Amino acid sequence: MMTSSEIRQQFLDFFKSKQHQIVPSAPVVVKNDPTLLFTNAGMNQFKDYFLGNKQPEFKRIADTQKCLRVSGKHNDLEEVGVDTYHHTLFEMLGNWSFGDYFKEEAIAWSWELLTEVYKLDKSRLYVSVFQGDEKEGLPPSSVALREWKKLVADEHIVFGNKKDNFWEMGETGPCGPCSEIHVDMRSNEERALIPGRDLVNKDHPQVIEIWNNVFMQFNRLKDGSLQPLPAQHVDTGMGFERLVRVIQGKQSNYDTDIFTGTIAATENITGKKYDSSPLRDGGKEAVAFRVIADHIRAIAFTIADGQLPSNTGAGYVIRRILRRAVRYYYSYLNYKQPLLHQLLPTLAKQFEHVFPELNAQLDFVSRVVKEEEEAFLRTLEKGLKLIDESISALSAVSAR
């Protein structure tokens, strides 16, 4: 089975062979854009290239970008851990063209990589095309449709509205029509009963989007209008954790080697076993394992990128994520000591060569996480003691 490291490397090598410059991930904490707290897409660091405010050194770039979608327009927090395919921090594999190649190449290369390099089963892939939007004055994406028709059977092409097939960075900023690629991971029996195309963009846990090809053509202005950009660009984003799950043939992102290391470490620390079978039906212990495996990544990488937990702004978001993880291990794994900081060496080792900033600051990050955990555990204990005392007082009154 291909490891997640090999899968990541193949993506970068593929785009290198198509003359892309490979660049490092930008920090997940955004300091120079008032419209964002955290990097929420691979394209954030290139925003000024799309808007024409700056000229890029390279016209083609590819990378893996740490992204966090827990605030603002793109916010998945409530789903994280409850389902098996949303994350707080995730890696987004991306390739970009700044006024260079456009729809034809982007579509052909995405198909080539998925079906010839990763060898995904074509019968399980569906692509979506923007159907247009009259109110916005946007026509259907006829070029994207033409290009997909060269590669994919008609039954595997679906049309999507502005919500699913017009990607926007935020309330304002670069945007454009997009074409998504979805994978149907259901069993053959299930696929025979309901065609995958009927489940695209329907929140089915086994029919999931993996890659979005955005064709950047507009800037959304404050007054809501769309201003054409000075040039046309490509901005793609592929969810790395989902891709690995598909290639490794797992039913859940948490069963891939991206997460199994931290889950095993949590099992060792708590003495509990992760059982992934109960999904949405109240399997709180399993949810706790997934919440911890997910949240530790968001907490560790944002602190390593310079954002300390605090009571305001980005720091408050990190504090909330950390406290959500503590509540889960305290309540559902019955673990009453600081746990998260114990997972950091495993995580730092795993990402040593991709995001070396964590390993380089391991002691510092561990200290910050442990102190936060201790403080919140004290608050939890105090709160529970107060509740116990109130219940005893009430019982005493009613017994009189």
Ligand code: GLY
């Ligand atoms: N910028 C493309 C995406 O995030 O889907």
